[in-house]
Amino acid sequence: MLVTSVGKLRLERPGMVASGIMDETGPSMVRMLRSGAGAVVTKSIGSEPNPGHPNPTFTELKGGYINAMGLPNPGIELFGKEMEVASKSGNIVGSIYGSSPEEFSMLAGKMEEYGAVGVELNLSCPHASGYGMELGTDPAVIRSIVSAVKSAVSIPVWTKLTPNTHMIKDLAIAVYEAGGDAVVAINTVKAMVISPQFGKPILSNKFGGLSGPAIRSIGVRAVFDIRTAVDIPIIGVGGISDWKDAAQYIMAGACAFQIGSAVGTKGIDVFETVHSELERFMKDYGYGSIKDMVGVAHE
Amino acid sequence: MSDSVRIISIIEDSYDTKTFEFQWEEKVSPGQFIMVWVPGMEEIPMSLSKTNRIKSITVKKIGKDTQKLHDLNLGSPIRIRGPYGKGFDLKKSRNMLIIGGGVGTAAIIPAVKETGADTIIGARTDKDVIMDEVAGKYTKNLWIATDDGSRGFHGNAVQLMRKKAEEKEYDMILACGPEIMQYHLYNACVELGIDCQLSLERHMKCGAGVCGCCVMDDMRVCKDGPVFTKEQISKMKDFGTSKRDECGRSVKL
Ligand SMILES: Cc1cc2nc3c(=O)[nH]c(=O)nc-3n(C[C@H](O)[C@H](O)[C@H](O)COP(=O)(O)OP(=O)(O)OC[C@H]3O[C@@H](n4cnc5c(N)ncnc54)[C@H](O)[C@@H]3O)c2cc1C
Ligand SMILES: Cc1cc2nc3c(=O)[nH]c(=O)nc-3n(C[C@H](O)[C@H](O)[C@H](O)COP(=O)(O)O)c2cc1C
Ligand code: FES
Numbered sequence: 001m002l003v004t005s006v007g008k009l010r011l012e013r014p015g016m017v018a019s020g021i022m023d024e025t026g027p028s029m030v031r032m033l034r035s036g037a038g039a040v041v042t043k044s045i046g047s048e049p050n051p052g053h054p055n056p057t058f059t060e061l062k063g064g065y066i067n068a069m070g071l072p073n074p075g076i077e078l079f080g081k082e083m084e085v086a087s088k089s090g091n092i093v094g095s096i097y098g099s100s101p102e103e104f105s106m107l108a109g110k111m112e113e114y115g116a117v118g119v120e121l122n123l124s125c126p127h128a129s130g131y132g133m134e135l136g137t138d139p140a141v142i143r144s145i146v147s148a149v150k151s152a153v154s155i156p157v158w159t160k161l162t163p164n165t166h167m168i169k170d171l172a173i174a175v176y177e178a179g180g181d182a183v184v185a186i187n188t189v190k191a192m193v194i195s196p197q198f199g200k201p202i203l204s205n206k207f208g209g210l211s212g213p214a215i216r217s218i219g220v221r222a223v224f225d226i227r228t229a230v231d232i233p234i235i236g237v238g239g240i241s242d243w244k245d246a247a248q249y250i251m252a253g254a255c256a257f258q259i260g261s262a263v264g265t266k267g268i269d270v271f272e273t274v275h276s277e278l279e280r281f282m283k284d285y286g287y288g289s290i291k292d293m294v295g296v297a298h299e
Numbered sequence: 300m301s302d303s304v305r306i307i308s309i310i311e312d313s314y315d316t317k318t319f320e321f322q323w324e325e326k327v328s329p330g331q332f333i334m335v336w337v338p339g340m341e342e343i344p345m346s347l348s349k350t351n352r353i354k355s356i357t358v359k360k361i362g363k364d365t366q367k368l369h370d371l372n373l374g375s376p377i378r379i380r381g382p383y384g385k386g387f388d389l390k391k392s393r394n395m396l397i398i399g400g401g402v403g404t405a406a407i408i409p410a411v412k413e414t415g416a417d418t419i420i421g422a423r424t425d426k427d428v429i430m431d432e433v434a435g436k437y438t439k440n441l442w443i444a445t446d447d448g449s450r451g452f453h454g455n456a457v458q459l460m461r462k463k464a465e466e467k468e469y470d471m472i473l474a475c476g477p478e479i480m481q482y483h484l485y486n487a488c489v490e491l492g493i494d495c496q497l498s499l500e501r502h503m504k505c506g507a508g509v510c511g512c513c514v515m516d517d518m519r520v521c522k523d524g525p526v527f528t529k530e531q532i533s534k535m536k537d538f539g540t541s542k543r544d545e546c547g548r549s550v551k552l
Contacts, residue, residue, distance in 0.1 A: 020510065021509055021511065022509075022511035022514075023511060024511050024514075024547040025511065025517075025547065027514065027516045027517035028511050030517060031517035043511070051544075051545035051546050052545065054341045055504060056334075056342040057504050057505070057510075058506070058510065059380060060301055060507065067509075067510075069505075072504075072545060072546055073546060075546070078548055081549075195338075197303040197376045198337070198338050200338050202336075204341070263508070263509060264507045264508045264509035264522075267508075
């Protein structure tokens with residue numbers, strides 16, 4: 001009942017681990033797969049090892065988290081060892097970040113070689129200068145990166161979009177025109193926190209990305225908008241912590257979803273809970289499959 | 300969850316270690332930790348060495364951020380968030396022995412207070428012994444081990460534990476200290492058939508079980524730990540052998 005397809009990729013369960021959450025090492029990805037996630041999207045991986053920003057990189061706030069990890073990762077070469085462990089256990093989608101079409105293509109090629117079932121292009125991180133959102137708010141840049149990666153690999157190419165724009169539809173159209181296989185929406189919302197006692201920003205990077213319940217309605221709206229603009233599979237992410245949140249994204253037009261922050265607030269069994277409760281809801285309300293539910297809010 | 304608190308007292312535990320007390324209403328159990336920050340330093344994890352309404356952290360100066368904490372004065376504000384992690388399970392044992400090594404002693408003091416169990420404090424030399432007075436208030440049997448024999452038992456905490464385990468039947472060891480100490484301690488527990496709970500450390504960023512940077516094998520030290528059971532540790536290949544650096548690379552200890 002929970003089976004879904006993101007283009008050609010079939011998933012037994014629609015909920016995946018979002019990039020950056022318990023997905024930097026082989027053993028932790030295996031644990032997440034075993035916990036009931038339909039797939040794991042890896043931490044975003046770049047060409048070189050990166051320690052990320054110095055702490056403070058994270059804090060809780062009302063309604064969610066804010067983080068500016070700064071894309072810490074061991075680099076694509078060493079990540080092969082983690083993929084070797086993880087890809088045997090289930091669907092791993094390789095998230096990658098770079099600064100040019102060539103770099104993205106190289107990284108995607110490596111991920112394919114490592115056994116990833118797809119790649120997710122991080123064109124949306126709001127706190128890494130020269131990367132992510134700084135590239136991913138320009139449709140022309142998106143077009144050139146997506147088409148370069150498409151010709152470099154044969155696995156599906158997903159593009160993760162930022163909500164920090166007034167033209168998310170145009171970004172999705174660019175992905176579609178470049179032959180992208182799916183869009184993932186949304187990455188975190190650019191934000192900041194200031195300590196009143198110290199009169200200073202708390203994050204060492206000053207700005208970070210907001211995640212969790214506070215951004216759910218922004219994400220649902222983004223997915224709804226994208227669905228009206230392009231006919232391409234959409235993966236919803238942002239503030240999902242229970243079946244109702246997941247159902248909203250699906251009804252807005254997503255065929256699958258990802259969960260990040262709720263792994264911290266609800267625990268690793270959040271995948272098991274969301275999936276079984278979603279299934280119960282579908283039975284109660286007469287939805288025979290995920291497909292039956294996708295985009296119903298538009299009808 | 301996160302709060303700004305003011306330091307209400309500072310205790311000099313030794314030449315390189317200070318305890319900072321503050322008032323904080325959160326409910327905390329022995330073995331849990333917080334993330335601590337003031338502007339100009341990196342935020343770092345610290346165990347709570349007092350867990351009543353008055354709480355404290357006990358900081359050993361080993362680098363730039365712990366130095367920054369040592370520079371704080373009475374009344375200085377600090378930003379803390381937490382409490383995080385799973386602490387010690389104090390109900391599982393009828394006769395336990397608690398062991399603190401070095402500044403790890405700070406993390407076991409609340410458990411000593413709650414249980415009054417026999418306690419060993421291990422340190423390199425007499426001047427590195429901390430919190431023996433506090434511990435002595437809560438337990439009848441406090442033993443000190445120093446590597447150079449300048450005080451108490453001449454040898455390390457694990458050697459002393461083996462000796463004590465011959466004299467008395469313990470069913471559980473609780474410990475916090477350098478990983479090398481805990482590695483030998485774990486092996487001793489396996490050999491002697493005594494259960495244990497060990498508090499471990501890894502590099503932390505979020506502290507909240509989200510980012511995954513602090514994992515040992517597939518366990519998050521910040522959320523699934525920092526206190527792990529003997530059974531959990533028996534499955535950890537990383538224990539005593541390797542850790543993840545800030546980039547997530549595996550490096551040998
Ligand atoms: C759960 C936990 C509880 C701790 N409790 C205490 C305590 O009660 N008292 C105490 O004195 N120390 C404690 N520590 C260790 C303390 O966090 C480090 O001593 C401190 O971070 C060192 O910072 P520094 O800048 O002074 O030294 P640096 O020179 O920057 O670092 C020295 C070493 O400290 C460790 N370290 C640095 N940053 C971090 C980080 N973000 N997370 C984890 N380790 C780090 C690394 O091993 C590093 O090699 C605890 C650590 C953990 C993980
Ligand atoms: C600690 C943390 C690290 C993250 N790292 C990445 C990353 O490396 N790449 C990426 O594309 N998104 C990253 N994200 C964003 C998430 O994948 C997700 O898009 C966002 O958090 C919204 O979902 P949520 O509300 O379920 O957390 C990160 C989020 C958090 C909280
Ligand atoms: S520090 Fe433990 S998961 Fe982030």
